Amino acid sequence: xWQDFYAQHQGQGFELLAVAIDFQGAxxxxxxxxxxxxxxxxxxxxENQLGLLMGFTAIPNLILVDEVGIIRYARFGRFDIRKEEDxxxxxxxxxEPGAGELERSAAIADAFQTAEALEQFHRGMAxxxxxxxxxxxxxxxxxxxxxxxxxxxxKQVWAIEHPERFYEGAVDYDWQxxxxxxxx
Amino acid sequence: MDRREQELVGVGDPLPDVSLLGMDGGAVxxxxxxxxxxxxxxxxxx
Numbered sequence: 001x002w003q004d005f006y007a008q009h010q011g012q013g014f015e016l017l018a019v020a021i022d023f024q025g026a027x028x029x030x031x032x033x034x035x036x037x038x039x040x041x042x043x044x045x046x047e048n049q050l051g052l053l054m055g056f057t058a059i060p061n062l063i064l065v066d067e068v069g070i071i072r073y074a075r076f077g078r079f080d081i082r083k084e085e086d087x088x089x090x091x092x093x094x095x096e097p098g099a100g101e102l103e104r105s106a107a108i109a110d111a112f113q114t115a116e117a118l119e120q121f122h123r124g125m126a127x128x129x130x131x132x133x134x135x136x137x138x139x140x141x142x143x144x145x146x147x148x149x150x151x152x153x154x155k156q157v158w159a160i161e162h163p164e165r166f167y168e169g170a171v172d173y174d175w176q177x178x179x180x181x182x183x184x
Numbered sequence: 185m186d187r188r189e190q191e192l193v194g195v196g197d198p199l200p201d202v203s204l205l206g207m208d209g210g211a212v213x214x215x216x217x218x219x220x221x222x223x224x225x226x227x228x229x230x
Binding site for chain 1: 192193194195196197198199200202204205206207209212214215217218219220221222223224225226227228229230
């Protein structure tokens with residue numbers, strides 16, 4: 001887990017920042033952060049700023065940034081620190097004096113391909129910030145219709161509408177698969 | 185190539201100066217980490 005990685009490599013001249021992409025705020029992320037016993041920095045991207053800037057449609061993602069602030073690697077989806085090859089890749093990044101030889105980034109950035117999807121996303125966020133949840137969900141559902149594989153938006157709608165499938169015990173991925181099969 | 189491709193931030197670009205929400209309600213600015221290597225892990229409870 002990330003806390004194991006951080007404990008082992010802390011002091012090797014890097015920082016670890018875990019960012020939860022969650023429109024609902026820090027409350028949804030907090031139980032996980034606490035359960036992990038994280039001593040590294042944690043934050044929440046409540047407005048999908050990173051998703052808008054970098055164009056990802058899924059998580060979990062890894063972004064590696066060098067000492068002068070240049071992004072040297074990005075992988076969108078399928079990053080798992082528990083997998084030895086993923087752990088070793090981050091280690092190599094830390095050890096190399098520069099950013100080192102990193103594998104080719106796998107970063108398909110295809111979020112908000114159309115002006116309409118982007119507009120509906122922002123419309124939904126404006127509604128949501130004002131407490132108009134039903135209107136927000138309606139706008140975000142339009143994004144999901146236009147971009148069914150924009151999981152960042154589609155799954156946020158599911159989580160807000162069906163919290164019992166996300167926050168009562170483990171996330172119900174069978175239910176999610178059913179939603180996909182039923183085009184919901 | 186769609187317009188988004190040109191606008192997106194990716195490998196080779198500077199990390200944008202984004203302000204995120206800290207767990208305690210304060211702001212967490214990505215530029216705070218400039219000067220050290222930064223490993224960012226983006227995740228979701230969904």
